Amino acid sequence: xxxxxxxxxxxxxxxxxxxxxxxxxxxxxxxxxxxxxxxxxxxxxxxxxxxxxxxxxxxxxxxxxxxxxxxxxxxxxxxxxxxxxxxxxxxxxxxxxxxxxxxxxxxxxxxxxxxxxxxxxxxxxxxxxxxxxxxxxxxxxxxxxxxxxxxxxxxxxxxxxxxxxxxxxxxxxxxxxxxxxxxxxxxxxxxxxxxxxxxxxxxxxxxxxxxxxxxxxxxxxxxxxxxxxxxxxxxxxxxxxxxxxxxxxxxxxxxxxxxxxxxxxxxxxxxxxxxxxxxxxxxxxxxxxxxxxxxxxxxxxxxxxxxxxxxx
Amino acid sequence: xxxxxxxxxxxxxxxxxxxxxxxxxxxxxxxxxxxxxxxxxxxxxxxxxxxxxxxxxxxxxxxxxxxxxxxxxxxxxxxxxxxxxxxxxxxxxxxxxxxxxxxxxxxxxxxxxxxxxxxxxxxxxxxxxxxxxxxxxxxxxxxxxxxxxxxxxxxxxxxxxxxxxxxxxxxxxxxxxxxxxxxxxxxxxxxxxxxxxxxxxxxxxxxxxxxxxxxxxxxxxxxxxxxxxxxxxxxxxxxxxxxxxxxxxxxxxxxxxxxxxxxxxxxxxxxxxxxxxxxxxxxxxxxxxxxxxxxxxxxxxxxxxxxxxxxx
Numbered sequence: 001x002x003x004x005x006x007x008x009x010x011x012x013x014x015x016x017x018x019x020x021x022x023x024x025x026x027x028x029x030x031x032x033x034x035x036x037x038x039x040x041x042x043x044x045x046x047x048x049x050x051x052x053x054x055x056x057x058x059x060x061x062x063x064x065x066x067x068x069x070x071x072x073x074x075x076x077x078x079x080x081x082x083x084x085x086x087x088x089x090x091x092x093x094x095x096x097x098x099x100x101x102x103x104x105x106x107x108x109x110x111x112x113x114x115x116x117x118x119x120x121x122x123x124x125x126x127x128x129x130x131x132x133x134x135x136x137x138x139x140x141x142x143x144x145x146x147x148x149x150x151x152x153x154x155x156x157x158x159x160x161x162x163x164x165x166x167x168x169x170x171x172x173x174x175x176x177x178x179x180x181x182x183x184x185x186x187x188x189x190x191x192x193x194x195x196x197x198x199x200x201x202x203x204x205x206x207x208x209x210x211x212x213x214x215x216x217x218x219x220x221x222x223x224x225x226x227x228x229x230x231x232x233x234x235x236x237x238x239x240x241x242x243x244x245x246x247x248x249x250x251x252x253x254x255x256x257x258x259x260x261x262x263x264x265x266x267x268x269x270x271x272x273x274x275x276x277x278x279x280x281x282x283x284x285x286x287x288x289x290x291x292x293x294x295x296x297x298x299x300x301x302x303x304x305x306x307x308x309x310x311x312x
Numbered sequence: 313x314x315x316x317x318x319x320x321x322x323x324x325x326x327x328x329x330x331x332x333x334x335x336x337x338x339x340x341x342x343x344x345x346x347x348x349x350x351x352x353x354x355x356x357x358x359x360x361x362x363x364x365x366x367x368x369x370x371x372x373x374x375x376x377x378x379x380x381x382x383x384x385x386x387x388x389x390x391x392x393x394x395x396x397x398x399x400x401x402x403x404x405x406x407x408x409x410x411x412x413x414x415x416x417x418x419x420x421x422x423x424x425x426x427x428x429x430x431x432x433x434x435x436x437x438x439x440x441x442x443x444x445x446x447x448x449x450x451x452x453x454x455x456x457x458x459x460x461x462x463x464x465x466x467x468x469x470x471x472x473x474x475x476x477x478x479x480x481x482x483x484x485x486x487x488x489x490x491x492x493x494x495x496x497x498x499x500x501x502x503x504x505x506x507x508x509x510x511x512x513x514x515x516x517x518x519x520x521x522x523x524x525x526x527x528x529x530x531x532x533x534x535x536x537x538x539x540x541x542x543x544x545x546x547x548x549x550x551x552x553x554x555x556x557x558x559x560x561x562x563x564x565x566x567x568x569x570x571x572x573x574x575x576x577x578x579x580x581x582x583x584x585x586x587x588x589x590x591x592x593x594x595x596x597x598x599x600x601x602x603x604x605x606x607x608x609x610x611x612x613x614x615x616x617x618x619x620x621x622x623x624x
Binding site: 300 | 507510511512513514518519524525527528531600601603604605606607608610611612615616
């Protein structure tokens, strides 16, 4: 089984590394530390067992990949100036299945248009993993995937991929309705990721405070549910309270967007919040809480970009 | 003419210092640097002419004031845990006129209830002045007051105070309708102060960007205008565009809330945003943009407080 992991960061290296442990032939492209990783591999400290992941090849870009991957796993961040189509194009062969393990909604559309003959799988990751030093990762929480065919329905390739992950010790749920899970994750991500950053570094527990922050989280979630329904994805209303309770009962932690923020990395503002707002506007829906959140988060991210924070 | 300036910071020391220059007998209470200011006075660098303001007395609190002030000028910040009534009470005599030079709305109510026999004047300051070192202030922009009787209408004491300021070189407009000017200033303060902080340090020019930030400023101003109208204060709709144009055409600068933020001082979240939201709720009005802005700003301020930023 040949796999190419494009933009292998903490998430990609963990999941694809597990597949490599079970014998898959995994190459990666990386944005930085190429020589170090080529020499020593990824050193992964994990609650599911520490391991070293030595890819078959460590490349600078997909253009360097000469083989034909069965699965091309894309794990780049979803940022406005990153063209995901061009990122993968040089390595897409006629039979390559493209797998996205990314946040946000609407992220598959451009790839589906660009590669109409290729099957596209969409995956949601629940995992707490981060880069602690060049080539060194720490996996501290969860570590699960939900994978389905983009657009919904059965897929033999998806089933096979889930089985491979399961065999490699990664819980991987095969779903006929990935859109549901993508919106479900977004429902949590929108309020908690955005507010953790805009609140100046809030832990999850500070947002389930029984006060104005929690109320805002709920209002934002209600608007996301309404937009999801306009997209024929029916998230039950009870998810609002469930998300609050789940988050309140979990030990306080930093969201992924807060971790990006603290590490001077660009934020997935558009993938996580902007596209929901744009989608609502396309449906002529009023989402004033989301609109306000988006405008502030966008201003925050743009200001940091203009100040050179992301070039450090 | 006897004047007591309670909580004399940059704004109070500038305006009352100008009165002292013209012969008024001005005592002050200060929160810090008492001995330095008693010995050397306030050293004020000003676009309207540098001067030293040596108060007749520099006190730690109003309780130390043994005289009877004609005007008690309160220039404290408006914070939830600052009880303005108790701050001034020990120095309020039967004939003392209480003058508030402060931001926000609803700030006069508690004083009016506590001192029903005293006249209360409400003033709006347009000034760029800040503390640059202990006892040292820098006055860089504007320097104008608008003063009126709380509740509206004629006031001989207010007229006399405006004349004193004018004689001292401080433009001071006497108004019969101070509520109008208070809401008018709030209309600018709500979007620009709050977003300058939440955007991570935005200058005014970054908020009149012809983009989502500017659109949000306008939506927020529309909601403030609606709430003002519920309070029988009619701000014309044209003020929305006027505020944007005025701000766009002014050299970019830091708002007062951003300066507070950068100096690790508590933010006037409730006086400037919270009370508008509460007032809207009391009128059963939906103000979702303001609500979102308030909840985020409150979370930001609370987080800083809990992290000890304000104790430094």
